[in-house]
Each structure stands twice: as C-alpha cells, then as structure tokens.
Amino acid sequence: MTPVMPSDFDPRNSEPEDFVSPGLPVDQANTTGRLPVGDPEQIPDPAEVEVPADLREQIQAIVDKYPDRNHKGSPKSAAIPVLWIIQRRYGWCTPEGIVQAACVMQVTPAYLESVASFYDLLRTSPQGEHQVLVCTNIACWMRGGDELLDSFCEKTGADREAAGHGGALSEDGKILVSGFECLGACDLAPMASVDERYFGPLENADAGTIVDQLESGSEVLPEKALDKRGLAGGVADSTDERVTGGKGPNQ
Amino acid sequence: MSIVETRVLLRHAEDPKMATLAGYESYGGYEVLKKALKEIEPEWIVNELEESGLRGRGGAGFSMGKKVSFLPHTDEAKYLCCNADESEPGAFKDRELMQRNPHQLIEGMIISSFAADIEHAFIFIRGEYDDQADILDRAVDEAYEAGYLGKNILGSGFALELTVHRGAGAYICGEETALLDALEGKRGNPRLKPPFPAVQGLYGGPTLINNVETLSNVSHIVANGADWFKSFGTEQSPGTKVVSVSGCVKRPGNYEVELGVSLRDLIYGLAGGPLDGREITAFYPGGSSSPVLTPAEMDLPYSFEAMAEAGSMLGSGSIIVADDSVSIPRMALRTAKFYRHESCGKCTPCREGTNWTEKMLQRVCSGEATPMDLDIISSVQDNIMGHCLCVLGDAMAMPVSSMVNKFRDSFEQTIAEEAAKAWSFGGLEAADGPVGDPAGRTSPGVPSGPPTGPSKSPGRDVQDGDEPGPGGVSPETLRRERLAGRSIPSGGGS
Numbered sequence: 094m095t096p097v098m099p100s101d102f103d104p105r106n107s108e109p110e111d112f113v114s115p116g117l118p119v120d121q122a123n124t125t126g127r128l129p130v131g132d133p134e135q136i137p138d139p140a141e142v143e144v145p146a147d148l149r150e151q152i153q154a155i156v157d158k159y160p161d162r163n164h165k166g167s168p169k170s171a172a173i174p175v176l177w178i179i180q181r182r183y184g185w186c187t188p189e190g191i192v193q194a195a196c197v198m199q200v201t202p203a204y205l206e207s208v209a210s211f212y213d214l215l216r217t218s219p220q221g222e223h224q225v226l227v228c229t230n231i232a233c234w235m236r237g238g239d240e241l242l243d244s245f246c247e248k249t250g251a252d253r254e255a256a257g258h259g260g261a262l263s264e265d266g267k268i269l270v271s272g273f274e275c276l277g278a279c280d281l282a283p284m285a286s287v288d289e290r291y292f293g294p295l296e297n298a299d300a301g302t303i304v305d306q307l308e309s310g311s312e313v314l315p316e317k318a319l320d321k322r323g324l325a326g327g328v329a330d331s332t333d334e335r336v337t338g339g340k341g342p343n344q
Numbered sequence: 345m346s347i348v349e350t351r352v353l354l355r356h357a358e359d360p361k362m363a364t365l366a367g368y369e370s371y372g373g374y375e376v377l378k379k380a381l382k383e384i385e386p387e388w389i390v391n392e393l394e395e396s397g398l399r400g401r402g403g404a405g406f407s408m409g410k411k412v413s414f415l416p417h418t419d420e421a422k423y424l425c426c427n428a429d430e431s432e433p434g435a436f437k438d439r440e441l442m443q444r445n446p447h448q449l450i451e452g453m454i455i456s457s458f459a460a461d462i463e464h465a466f467i468f469i470r471g472e473y474d475d476q477a478d479i480l481d482r483a484v485d486e487a488y489e490a491g492y493l494g495k496n497i498l499g500s501g502f503a504l505e506l507t508v509h510r511g512a513g514a515y516i517c518g519e520e521t522a523l524l525d526a527l528e529g530k531r532g533n534p535r536l537k538p539p540f541p542a543v544q545g546l547y548g549g550p551t552l553i554n555n556v557e558t559l560s561n562v563s564h565i566v567a568n569g570a571d572w573f574k575s576f577g578t579e580q581s582p583g584t585k586v587v588s589v590s591g592c593v594k595r596p597g598n599y600e601v602e603l604g605v606s607l608r609d610l611i612y613g614l615a616g617g618p619l620d621g622r623e624i625t626a627f628y629p630g631g632s633s634s635p636v637l638t639p640a641e642m643d644l645p646y647s648f649e650a651m652a653e654a655g656s657m658l659g660s661g662s663i664i665v666a667d668d669s670v671s672i673p674r675m676a677l678r679t680a681k682f683y684r685h686e687s688c689g690k691c692t693p694c695r696e697g698t699n700w701t702e703k704m705l706q707r708v709c710s711g712e713a714t715p716m717d718l719d720i721i722s723s724v725q726d727n728i729m730g731h732c733l734c735v736l737g738d739a740m741a742m743p744v745s746s747m748v749n750k751f752r753d754s755f756e757q758t759i760a761e762e763a764a765k766a767w768s769f770g771g772l773e774a775a776d777g778p779v780g781d782p783a784g785r786t787s788p789g790v791p792s793g794p795p796t797g798p799s800k801s802p803g804r805d806v807q808d809g810d811e812p813g814p815g816g817v818s819p820e821t822l823r824r825e826r827l828a829g830r831s832i833p834s835g836g837g838s
C-alpha cells in the first residue's frame with residue numbers, strides 16, 4: 094500500500110484502512126470506525142439540526158453548571174460531561190450525537206471530536222451493550238490480571254490481541270472486552286469494571302459467570318462488588334484521645 | 345507486633361450512614377463550617393492551615409496553607425479544584441474517602457473556599473469512579489438543599505457553587521494544569537509553568553488545586569487547631585495518612601496511620617505481609633512513580649522526609665509490594681507501558697522516551713537485548729528527567745532507573761535466559777558452551793537444557809515467558825503457581 098500523505102487525504106472518499114501514516118503511531122480511533130457528519134468545522138445551525146427535546150434539556154442543564162462567559166467561563170467546559178450523555182444515550186459517541194451536542198453547545202463538531210478521541214472512556218466506535226474493563230496494571234498483573242483478561246476473551250470470543258490494545262468486541266458484538274490501566278482498586282486485584290461497577294478479587298472462572306450473567310440480564314456477582322465491601326483490615330479504631338476527644342466531624 | 349490504625353479521616357467510615365448528610369451531621373459534621381462562617385476570620389484559617397504543616401496528599405507534598413496564601417487578594421473570580429483523578433497505579437485512597445465520607449470533603453472545600461474567597465469549586469473525579477461520582481452528586485445536592493452551598497450560605501453572605509466534573513479516562517488529567525484544561529473542556533494537555541495556577545489557572549483566574557485527602561483534612565484542622573494536627577506524625581510530615589497497600593500482600597487495602605510509622609508496621613503489621621511461602625523483593629513506596637525500595641529499607645519511617653532521604657518519595661502514599669514470584673524486568677516493562685500509554689505527547693523526551701523505554705524493556709523480556717542495552721535504558725531515563733513540561737516523564741524515569749540500578753542482575757539474567765529460550769525454540773538446540781542469541785551475539789553463562797515452558801504467542805503486549813531462575817524455578821513459574829492455588833483474602837468483607 095502506498096502511503097497517502099495527509100494533505101491528499103480526504104476521509105470522505107477513501108476507506109479508513111487506506112490511510113497509512115508517515116511513520117507515526119496513529120490512534121485507531123482517529124482513523125477507523127467513523128466519519129464526520131456534515132462540515133466538522135462549522136458550528137451547526139440550530140435550524141438545521143434536529144435535537145430531541147429531552148437531550149437538549151439535559152445538555153443545557155450541564156452547560157449551566159459551569160461559569161458562563163460573564164464569569165470568564167465558557168460552555169466548552171461541559172464538553173466531557175456532555176459527551177458522556179451522548180455516549181450513554183447512543184451507546185457511543187456517534188457522529189450524529191456529536192453534531193447534536195455541538196449544536197446545543199454552539200461549538201464545532203470537530204472540537205467535540207478532538208476531545209472524544211483523547212479520552213479512553215469515550216468511545217468513537219461502537220462499543221457493544223456491555224463493557225468489561227479488566228485491569229492489567231502492576232498490582233492486578235501481579236495477581237493474575239492478564240490471565241483474567243485471557244479468560245474473558247476465551248469466554249466471549251473477543252480477540253485477545255485487540256483486547257489488550259484498546260478493546261475488542263465479543264463474537265456477537267454485544268460485549269466490549271478491554272484491558273485497562275489501573276482502575277484505582279488495586280485492593281481488589283485482580284479486578285474488572287463491568288458496566289462501570291467494580292468487582293474483585295476475581296478468579297479466572299468468574300469471567301464465565303460474569304459473561305453469563307450479563308447475557309441473561311441478571312445481577313453481576315453481588316458478593317464481589319466493591320460497594321458491598323467493608324474497610325480493609327478491620328483493625329479496631331484506636332482509643333487515642335486525640336482522636337476520640339477531637340472536635341469537628343467524625344466524632 | 346500490634347499496630348493499630350489512627351483513624352481520623354476514616355473514623356466511623358464503616359458506618360454506611362456516614363455517606364449521607366444526616367449521618368455525617370449525627371457525627372458532628374458541618375458544625376465547624378457553621379462556626380467558621382459566624383465567628384472565624386478567613387485569615388485565621390489560612391494561618392492555621394499554614395501553621396499545621398499540612399502537606400499535599402496528591403503527590404508533591406507541598407504545604408497546603410502556603411498554596412492558599414499564594415492566591416492574590418483581589419476581586420477577580422477565584423476557583424478551587426479538588427483533584428480526584430486518582431489514576432496513579434497503586435493509589436485508591438481517594439476512592440475510599442469519597443465513597444465513605446463525601447461530606448467531609450465537601451465541608452473541607454467550603455471552608456477552604458471561604459478562607460480563600462473562592463466563588464466556584466469543582467471536584468474533578470476520574471470517569472471510572474462512576475459509583476463515587478454518583479455518591480458525590482447526591483452529597484452535593486444534599487448540601488445545596490441544607491444551605492451549605494449556593495448563595496448566602498447559612499446567612500453569612502458567603503456564596504459558593506460546587507460542580508462535580510467527571511473525567512473520561514486519562515491519567516495525565518491528574519497533573520494540575522492538564523486538569524484545568526480538562527475542566528475547560530479541552531484535551532488534557534499540561535501547560536507551561538509559570539504562571540502557576542495560583543496566579544493564572546482555570547479560565548485564567550487564580551486557582552487552588554488540592555487533592556481529596558488534603559481537603560478532607562481541612563475541617564479537622566480548623567476545628568482542633570494546628571497544634572492538635574501537629575501532635576500526629578513527624579515534624580516535617582504532620583498528620584495522619586491514608587495509605588493504600590496492594591500487590592503481593594495478604595490484606596491489601598487502605599490503612600490510616602500517623603505519618604512516620606515504620607514501613608514494616610504498614611506492610612507486615614497492617615497489610616499482613618507477603619503471601620504464604622513468599623518473600624518480599626521490592627516495593628514502590630509512593631505509587632508507581634516512586635523509585636522502588638528493597639526489604640533492607642523496611643524499617644524506615646513512612647514519612648515524606650525519610651522516603652526522600654532513601655532516594656524515593658512518599659508521593660500519593662501508595663505501597664505496591666512485589667514478592668519473589670514477580671519478575672522485576674517485567675514489572676519495569678508494565679510500568680513503562682503505562683506511562684507510554686498515558687504520555688500526552690506534548691514534549692519529545694517524554695513522548696519518545698517512554699516509547700523507547702518500553703520497546704527496550706520488551707527486548708529485555710524477550711531476550712533480544714544485550715547487557716549494554718541496560719546502560720542505554722539508564723541513559724534514556726537520565727535524559728528524560730527534568731527535561732519535560734510536567735513530571736509524567738520523570739514519573740516513569742525514576743522507578744525504571746531505580747529498578748535497572750538495583751536489580752541489574754535480574755535484568756541480565758532475564759536477557760540471558762530468554763535468549764537461550766528463543767534459540768532453542770528456533771530448533772537450534774543449544775550445544776555446549778556459550779549460547780548465542782538469534783542476532784549472533786553471545787551471552788555467556790546461560791544454562792543450556794530443554795526449554796522449561798511453552799512460548800507465548802507473539803504480539804501480546806508482554807511476552808510473559810517462563811524462564812528458569814536461580815533455584816531452577818522462574819519468578820514467572822512461581823507467579824503462575826501462586827495464581828493456580830491462589831486464595832485471596834477478602835480483605836474486609838461487609
């Protein structure tokens with residue numbers, strides 16, 4: 094394949110795979126899976142873009158939480174939370190969703206696009222109905238995170254190689270399996286975040302159970318959920334007078 | 345050895361009521377705020393915070409009171425950003441603090457804002473902490489309803505807005521200036537400093553940025569005074585600290601202790617020490633960005649100054665323990681891979697340095713490197729340190745170079761063993777004498793013999809091969825054995 098220089102490259106009339114960068118690593122999300130709708134550099138005209146009323150309200154409510162231009166703020170501040178709303182509504186940051194958000198926020202779709210492609214949790218390609226993020230960072234790796242990710246891939250048929258590099262969909266396209274950096278729950282190692290809830294410590298066999306539960310729509314491993322866990326250690330509070338005799342909160 | 349926790353911030357945290365306004369108030373919550381708004385001068389609070397010696401709990405350990413005092417006394421809009429991005433591998437204390445006691449943080453933020461005349465506060469929470477963000481959202485709503493937030497708080501005339509802002513998965517947003525960009529709705533790229541955020545931060549206004557744990561301490565200090573606070577901990581590291589201990593220990597979890605307790609008390613006493621039959625070989629004392637220490641340093645006090653003296657740092661206060669089943673070169677590779685992934689790419693030493701360090705470590709772990717490459721790895725780290733816009737580059741360079749320096753034997757051994765394996769798997773069974781690697785270099789001292797394990801499929805992030813170690817058993821075999829029979833303690837239970 095001959096490399097196409099970026100200046101000759103118009104994503105609208107070529108297959109995403111045609112694009113070969115001149116030697117730089119390219120974020121897959123930027124080159125595959127999607128093409129912008131309309132002109133990405135024009136702020137969408139509210140007269141032309143149809144935005145569902147409830148979505149418009151939701152977005153406006155978020156924009157209102159940030160300081161406005163009179164307070165040196167900017168509606169752009171709402172970009173990440175608004176993209177969350179789009180993703181929750183459409184399953185991922187769809188080009189149509191981005192145009193709708195851009196229209197309400199009065200920013201360019203290209204701007205929101207650039208933000209969405211920066212953050213790991215905002216998906217710029219379809220991500221299935223369920224998301225399983227398996228931590229493979231230091232503490233989880235020590236305690237079997239790689240093997241846990243193997244098990245999820247075996248069970249769902251997701252491609253292991255791709256799962257380790259940004260995520261892969263299960264064979265039926267319903268579950269996204271992705272290796273992930275430290276999720277801030279190393280005490281649960283090895284752990285996974287399933288539809289944004291944390292579970293651990295997991296055995297390899299739990300992968301099968303979790304996938305079955307997701308497919309049947311039942312509650313996922315309630316006994317291993319983080320929110321059901323107590324404080325670690327359980328060491329008795331000290332009888333230290335500085336603590337018990339203090340003023341202020343926690344007394 | 346019986347060490348107990350000194351729970352100030354996590355006191356009564358096991359009570360689920362604590363996460364609600366009514367529960368928090370039943371334990372004396374918001375009393376200090378009421379008192380402060382009525383009878384205390386903002387200057388007194390700033391002074392007390394400075395006097396207390398409270399050091400930032402997010403990584404740098406800078407005096408919180410000083411930071412507040414740097415904010416200019418002008419009329420322009422000022423901001424407070426609570427850093428709840430907590431994405432450093434090994435750190436999970438802020439998660440616990442927000443989940444169990446969100447109002448302690450909110451009260452601390454209101455008092456800090458009152459002291460510094462701030463009009464809008466934000467909590468920047470990492471997007472993965474969905475449950476915790478929901479808890480904060482609810483707590484903030486409750487605080488608005490109770491009149492602790494909003495206009496004219498408790499009739500004092502002081503007004504404060506508080507917004508919970510969810511990130512979307514990028515470690516770099518924990519860096520304070522990248523956090524500001526993310527809050528302004530941009531890609532999270534660090535800014536050049538100076539100007540420091542205290543002068544020119546969010547929307548160009550003076551901005552105070554502090555970690556969740558730092559801010560959670562504020563109401564306690566204002567209620568009890570600086571001297572009370574200083575009665576905990578050491579002279580240069582006053583107070584208590586919530587320490588996250590994880591990795592190869594029996595009871596991983598968060599433990600709140602006075603700063604200055606010994607590492608042994610933390611790792612053995614509280615976290616239960618290594619798993620049965622294992623030995624600790626190394627540990628990160630302050631999250632994955634800190635240079636590793638060895639068991640020889642186990643009796644040092646856990647304080648900012650002692651960790652710095654030992655050539656490492658206390659950082660966010662997260663200890664990750666490795667035992668003899670963990671291959672140090674592969675741990676270095678994991679570390680480098682993380683920083684390569686999270687580098688924002690803005691400066692060359694960091695973008696290229698993290699990338700090449702990962703590649704070189706990969707060569708080490710697949711036996712393609714030579715011992716000379718270890719010197720190159722070290723020199724690359726030296727060229728990263730101090731040459732980047734933010735300290736993410738240094739955050740990789742420090743632990744990686746500490747591992748190469750302290751565990752050089754282990755790196756050389758891995759190279760030799762992997763080379764031998766690659767050789768024998770190529771069908772070229774090693775004959776007597778030194779074994780050459782595929783590139784024709786010779787690596788002396790390689791045990792010859794039949795391969796000890798199956799090779800992993802190529803192209804995985806990390807080739808977790810299986811090499812014989814000193815006693816004939818490789819760390820990787822040990823790790824797998826341990827995992828096979830793994831019994832992981834529940835670490836608490838409900």
Ligand SMILES: Cc1cc2nc3c(=O)[nH]c(=O)nc-3n(C[C@H](O)[C@H](O)[C@H](O)COP(=O)(O)O)c2cc1C
Nearest residue numbers: 400401402403427429430431518519520554555558
């Ligand atoms: C790459 C990088 C990531 C960081 N991540 C965090 C973080 O997740 N949480 C945090 O509180 N501080 C983090 N910091 C430190 C912040 O930049 C800043 O020093 C801190 O939030 C200040 O608060 P403190 O003084 O209360 O510690 C990070 C720094 C860097 C360079």
Ligand code: SF4
Nearest residue numbers: 688690691694732734
């Ligand atoms: S040091 Fe790395 S993360 Fe920090 S600004 Fe430079 S490239 Fe970005």
Ligand code: FES
Nearest residue numbers: 228233275278279
């Ligand atoms: S290393 Fe897995 S959650 Fe931190």
